[in-house]
Amino acid sequence: MTTDANGLAVDVRGLRKQYGDVTAVDGIDLEIRRGEVFGLLGPNGAGKTTTVEILQGNRDRDGGEVSVLGADPASATRAWRSKVGIVWQDESAPAELTVRETVRHFARYYPRPRDPEQVIGLVGLGAKADSRIKGLSGGQRRRLDVALGVIGDPELLLLDEPTTGFDPAARRRFWELIRTLADEGTTILLTTHYLEEAEELADRLAVVAKGRVVAEGTAAALRDRFGSEAIVEWTEADGRPRRERTGTPTRTVTELAGRFDEIPGLRISRPTLEDVYLRLTGQENAR
Amino acid sequence: MTTTAVRARTEATAGRLPGAWVLGLHRGALEIRQFFRQRDQVVFTFAFPVVFLFLFASIFHDAVRGAGVTASQLYVPAMMASGIMSTSFQSLGISIAVERDEKVLRRLRGTPMPPTAYFLGKIWLVLFTGVLETAILLLAGTTVYGVDLPSDAGRWFDFGWIFVLGLTACALLGIAISSVPRSAKSASSVVVLPFLVLQFVSGVYISVNSIPDWMLNLGALFPLKWLCQGLRGVFLPDSAKVLEQAGSWEFGRIALVLAAWCVGGLALCLLTFRWKDRRQG
Structure with a gap:
């Protein structure tokens, strides 16, 4: 370890970059060890x-502190x-x-x-x-x-x-x-x-x-933080597929077990990182 | 990832950065290799003046009245000047524009290569191709078209500084114009058209005594006219002076104009050179 004392290779605070009227980077903080x-x-x-180009030293920024390997x-x-x-x-x-x-x-x-x-x-x-x-x-x-x-x-x-x-x-x-x-x-x-x-x-x-x-x-x-709910899927007696989002999947399954001998088409899944990602980036409707 | 896996870097960063001069030599060797692998470049910048010398000097070969030279002899220094500008101005103008467009320049800028090394590499390329081109044209001129090599050392000295100043001025102008084309595709036309026009108004294709004065005066603003005139002064007998606009070789003025273009061209390069185009930031 050489240049910096805090053990960070990249330390970015409040990075901002505008292209004309478009704000490409709007206050990004990053700490990379x-x-x-x-x-x-x-x-x-x-x-x-844009962020990476600023870190490379290939693009000017409009605001914020950037330290890469201890230097601007x-x-x-x-x-x-x-x-x-x-x-x-x-x-x-x-x-x-x-x-x-x-x-x-x-x-x-x-x-x-x-x-x-x-x-x-x-x-x-x-x-x-x-x-x-x-x-x-x-x-x-x-x-x-x-x-x-x-x-x-x-x-x-x-x-x-x-x-x-x-x-x-x-x-x-x-x-x-x-x-x-x-x-x-x-x-x-x-x-x-x-x-x-x-x-x-x-x-x-x-x-x-x-x-x-x-x-x-x-x-x-x-x-874990953004996707603690599980999705329980099964098929109803009339053949309709059902899908339920629940924080208590065990309870849902127990209840279903009382109605069916063997729950048809049972599937329990946790949200994938992709589900979380799409929700975080406001693209949920893309699914 | 634990911190113990991080290598001890203190030692690794202690190595010395290689010098610009040595890297410039390596870049020069690489530039020359790249140049000769690009067939179209070689044909375009290298073979054109040779082919044109052959065409013009073979088609027009009569003696020029009262000047003691043949039309063929006039074409030899003219094509040498054109070759010098081709291997410097045209070659750099196009190749740097292409390298910028294809992000080769940006990539180099992202390494610890000193910018000086890049330009040294270009200088080596231009020197190598310029000397080779001039030697080929001179060989053809003396063996086929009856041009005599100068016998006194003074003329060879004149040839030396005319070649160096002319090549430098044209190379700097080539670097400057490389910033004009917006893409690699438009580079050839942006660079070749002004070069072609200059060749007509500077007495390359058409003898200076048949070009209208206003055109010659336009050509006189740029280095090519003076490069042509200087090379005629070196390789033609003094009897041919009568064809010149001023009736003399004007070596002093040639030196002044070419040197001024070297200074002006350098200033232009320093002001306009970009490693990236606008889209690349």
Whole structure:
């Protein structure tokens, strides 16, 4: 642990950003501890990308305090940049170079880079190392982007919707990669609109909607706090399906057990993180 | 995640950041490699002046009355000037606009690469391609179209500073114009059209003694006219001075105008250069 005393890799208070009349970020607070994987979850247009871009030092803010690795990203130095790895939402590598040439070249920018060959293997591009970037598939390009994000052995990795457009198998492989990096002690901030991804990877997550944090905590805590009711489903004797939302599912089932010998179509479920998420972000009617 | 899993980073951050000069050399090597892998770029910026020299100098080859030179000989310095501007102005104008649009610049800005290294890389690219282009045109000019290499050292010295000042001024203008196109798709037209017009009014395709004065005066505001004039002064016999607007080579004025464009171009670059386009923040 180096720069900051409080053990926070990211410390944001009251962050604000306007685009003309539109308020993209409306007073966001974030605390990300060192070594943590933190998920920033929210629908498109919630202000996730703007927030991450401000943390990268790539966008000005209109208000609020921001400290990333103990420094204000608005006045980023080369030394600071060498400790922050960035993976953007859209890929951006020079098309005419090969994977190996590009990764090797980017390694030169950093004081203590990782081994390029090892990083190429880590992102699963070993077989494509000598292919030109223009010949890679979308998923392979994203993995190259991740390679370029981690080649400098960053203390903090900022990933903006890294798996958008991945097929399920590629997404699983990518998750493995993130876990590997996290196990090595890299602090990771990841934005996503995939619930499953946030739940799978993040130690803690914040749900943002309309530029504000509407909930924060572990996935389980969010579920407990915002979704303590259970849903009991069964089929009535006349064949009609019934669905009841209740805080006391056992009582409901006991009552049903008195009416039926075997309750037809019985299903008891807790709200998924997705249910909680949709309710928090005001998209409940989307279901 | 427990804190014990966090690696001891103090040591890792103690490494020294690599210097801009060394990174500039690496970037230069990479830029050159990228350039020659882009076939359309090579054809567009590199082969055009060579093809045009062949066409013009072969079609127009009569002796120019009273000037002691042939039309073919006139085209050799003209196409060399055009080649210098092509490998600097056009090449940088288009490639930087494309890199900005494709977010390569933003990506570089997100690394600890010093901005100087990027520009050093571009300088190496322009120097390498500019020298190669000029050498090819000069070789063709001397072997095929009867241009004599200067015999005194003074003329070679003139050639040296004209080449360096002209290449620098055009490169800086290329970096400046790269901020104008709004996308990679429009980059070629935004950069090529003014270059094409300049070639007509600066005496590249058409001999200066047949261009209307007002057009030449327009061309005189930009570096290409002076680059052409200087190279004629270096590679043509003094008898050809009669074709010039001023009746002389005007080396002093050429040096002044090109140097002024280097200063002005640098100021323009510093004021307008952007790593991102507006959409990227």
